[in-house]
Amino acid sequence: MSKLRFGVVGSGAIADFTCKAISRAHSACLSSVASRRFSQAKEFAHKQQIPNIYKDWESLLEAQDSDAIYVASPTTSREEICLAALANHKHLLCEKPFLNAASIDKIAARAQSEGLAFMDATHFTHHPRTAKIIQQQKQHLGPVNRIHSAFFVSMMDRNNIRFDSHKEPTGAIGDIGWYNMRAIFEYMRPTGAIKTISGAIKRDSQTGTIISGAGLIEFASGQTSTFEFGYDSGVWQMDLDILGESGLIQLDDFVLDWRDSAAFYNPEYTPEFVVRRGQASPDKFEHQQVPIEQSQAVQMIEDFCRLTSPDNQVERIQAIERARATQSLIDQYCQAVGVAV
Known part of the structure; x- marks a missing residue:
């Protein structure tokens, strides 16, 4: 079974920790990264052994070397990046919080219309x-x-x-x-x-x-x-x-x-x-x-990988409900x- 390839938007401390979890998961691997500054993306890619580096998140999302996107950008930019990731047919794992519950509704509606998984990155749930x-x-x-x-x-x-x-x-x-x-x-x-x-x-x-x-x-x-x-x-x-x-x-x-x-x-x-x-x-x-x-x-990453299967529609809806209830x-x-x- 092939591993789910993750593209990463962001290179801060939480992205560093989650990328380590992705590398330790049996079902996932790191494929690409983009950050606000290209120099930071290069340094991050070297540290995490990520093969592909992009000058901006738009280029990363348009590339064909990832199946899912992990968004670890600042809160004010998350909705735009999440919607663009889904438009490029990428499953979505996103840091919290969101701008508001209405923002989650927009992202969730797009994910469901595209047949893609969307989950927030709250560890203890898993x-x-x-x-x-x-x-x-x-x-x-x-x-x-x-x-x-x-x-x-x-x-x-x-x-x-x-x-x-x-x-x-x-x-x-x-x-x-x-x-x-x-x-x-x-x-x-x-x-x-x-x-x-x-x-x-x-x-x-x-x-x-x-x-x-x-x-x-x-x-x-x-x-x-x-x-x-x-x-x-x-x-x-x-x-x-x-x-x-x-x-x-x-x-x-x-x-x-x-x-x-x-x-x-x-x-x-x-x-x-x-x-x-x-x-x-x-x-x-x-x-x-x-x-x-x-x-x-790591368990969160494994659970997300299972969520990307089209057979897990109920679990996808539950993941959205968790995120929306928390943000509400x-x-x-x-x-x-x-x-x-």
Whole structure:
């Protein structure tokens, strides 16, 4: 079986990590790259052993040496590149966030009309632990009534693209808060529309970039979620509490697992989650381990490759629903805190 050939638009840190995952996947390989500066594309291609280098993304998309495009460009340029990739009949794996939910709808409609796969590049969705947690929820927690998540990274480098509001207009909301919102969709699957949403954000005093925030969402079903996120922390925090009628599931690495991810590499560690019920004290907490053979990023690539098969129409629709549901929560939170989308 031939490997899915990836063309890459972008040469930043996240593109570097995802390209390593593509190279490690059994079903994929790297074929081409384009970046804003040709010199960066050449350096990136040498590092990642990518055979074909293009002066711009338009040339890359028009070439016949790729089957799929991984888009790791700034948020404000993603829609244009995604639509052009689909017009050139390339499957599409795209970084998040998007401009808004309407932008996802445009991209999704074009992908479906062309018979192509479209998926956002959120790693933890593809971790086998995610499926195991959902299974445990059904068996032991009962209906999930509330979720609390906290995702903070220590990153106040103002030279980073994240601090350029012209390229990343929602700052930490879209970049970091995306994972809080995705956790709501993956682990709570709220029913009904949002009843109330409130929150607060903090802007960097020098650049005006949104660097952190917090919020509360109440759904018509009575389910609630509280969340916090940001760059202005001296530590990485990735905590998630999933509370059901009969217990609690906790993770302290829900975004990037401690074992093998974009930020951490501890090969001797086995990913796990903790189940608590009733008045159990720490010695009665259930630590459920989930051994993995490949990282969640590599699993994401493998899942995307399967998605490109025309037989997987249901999975394609589910991938679009995940992206749109997440972006829709981002949009509504932005509106609640006065950020234009």
